Amino acid sequence: MIRPPLLQRELFREMLLISGICLGGFLCLILLGRLLQLRDLFMAQGVTLLDLLKLFVFLSPLFLILLIPVSCMMGLFLTFLRMGADRELISLRAGGISFWPLMPAPLLLCLCGTALTLWISLSGISWGMDNFRQTVVEMARHKTSVNIQPGVFNTSFPGLTVYATQADPGSGALSDVFVLDSSKSESSATIVAPKGLIDSDVEQGQVFVLLENGHIYRRQGEELSVVSFDRYLLSLDMTKLLGGFELKDKAPKEMSWEDLRTLAAGAYADRSEHFQRRVQMEMHKRFSLPAACLVLGLFAMPLAFFFQGMKRQFGLLVCLGAFFFYYVMLSAGMSLAESGVVSAVLALWTPNVVFLLAAAGGMWVVAGEREADFRSIGAWVMRAFGLRKADS
Template structure:
């Protein structure tokens, strides 16, 4: 019993280390890509390192939903591929330890990763995105009020030139305001108003310059149009700085599972976007269940899969495992598309990949336990050797 505990402890330790390395590498690559997409936000808002790290912490759950299954699969595959290649499994088998007796550690590991992804799926994604949007708007609002200096032309924001002769602390009130709005290049406008203030629209993710009792000047086709107004809002949509992230109303993939369920059961949801929104909701709900389950399914699939490629170098095994995940994700993406177009019920389309890989996992573990699983890499090496010998003769 003590010997088995030691074996399971060592396997679990190696699984955890491989998992953290894979997850850290994949997450790092994605966050670097997002950093390039969000560079305009960082530069325009002059964010420091602490603020950037804070934003990326809030973004992390959004990516973990998909990264946890692939990292779990890679950890199990690489761990047992190494044990198989180094003949550790052969030594254990010679000592009377069967494959079924080694399943406890990977099963526990996959179960823990699955539980972690359940938390990310049900609550983590919405928590992260809510805090991300709120933090960006807070920084943008603070920065806007900070850069507005009396008597200074400000061009911090793309497409807008701002000037105010008087500025109260915090942007509560502006006096003698001039705005050059080129956010719509086809109809640039010059706005002049004696009074104004800065506000934030958290629902739409916008910074708003509210102007009163002014005039709008537009020139087109050699004509100058002048329009007076009592109240006018110049809106700065921060979405353009977000590299694809919208700061307005939540999309289904940014909501918590409870919120998704509430909207699904709301009769008014069926009328939004001519029913398209409801279809997206249903797909997203099944996705929130399917991806956590994928941690267990793909992890168990990787176990016999590693045995079949005994002797394969780990960097080649990594590429092979990523290829298998690509097959899984392609099937999942097809399920997304078919579900959103109402061609196939998402309860079927999004669970077919899990069902197929689960079947292969059970069959593979059963064959490996009976030592009937094909060692593909060894057979390929043997065929190559025979061909080389035949060509020599």
């Protein structure tokens, strides 16, 4: 007979291994998707693969607070599904080990996942986003390149279109320059000059376009003004050259827990109601997602008992389907809370309550070795919604 401590160790080891594989797989899929989105940046600028991986490391806390709960769920589900397929659960019951003695190892894994997710949500997110912003600025200052192709309308600068008949990549000298400046929404300017010079200052993070002996045609509304100049200097922020990485003010999801508490204490009295709702929603999210590790893990355990004997590939689909339902409930609640239809408490905690009740019901059925009659449950649901007449 297997001793309980040995059983718990083996269970925990297998569940931890599967959860780690799932977490790594999900994270790699997200990183590959981001790489495909940034392929133009990777090929056009002087950004290496190592630089992009560094950015993804700093962005990973935003993904991990959602990936860790689903990984814990899948680790528990696939472990017990495998044990059911190998008839190990039947052997354990025959040896006198019922449902409840199997709980310590899954509960320990869920608590570890909850603690890790809670630490990431309270500290890791702000650490990652602060380093992400700093790294983007450094990359923009030291690794982005400035190239103007002759005879081509160059639009690599946000809000600026540059054309030159001749361009020397070594010296940066330009001939017959045409510049369309639309960076200001209220007015646009067209600049024409016979010659110019383009250069960059990596320390200041700026790109300079120096034009000589030209004209500026500025249109504002129905008025058109023409100004002549001897020398005209355009200055651009190089951080805007990193396409897709636009540094704005911090959103609530990027803030630290201390910043959120400060805002909630009344510092956002002059901000919009929409912003206030986002702050409240983010504060509850920092605790509801860590709690989801425990809730989804407890839900996955009886679910695996219900589907004993199912092949792993089909079990994987069942588990992902259950998490997809959880995510749909969470996303819908967040949308409603952001629009002010429901409160942040109701939106962020309803999925956990629903799945916790389902987990409690499933454990009651499994622990009592009762049969879950899914056909009768389905018929009852259909009758409740009027899709089927009640039996006479």
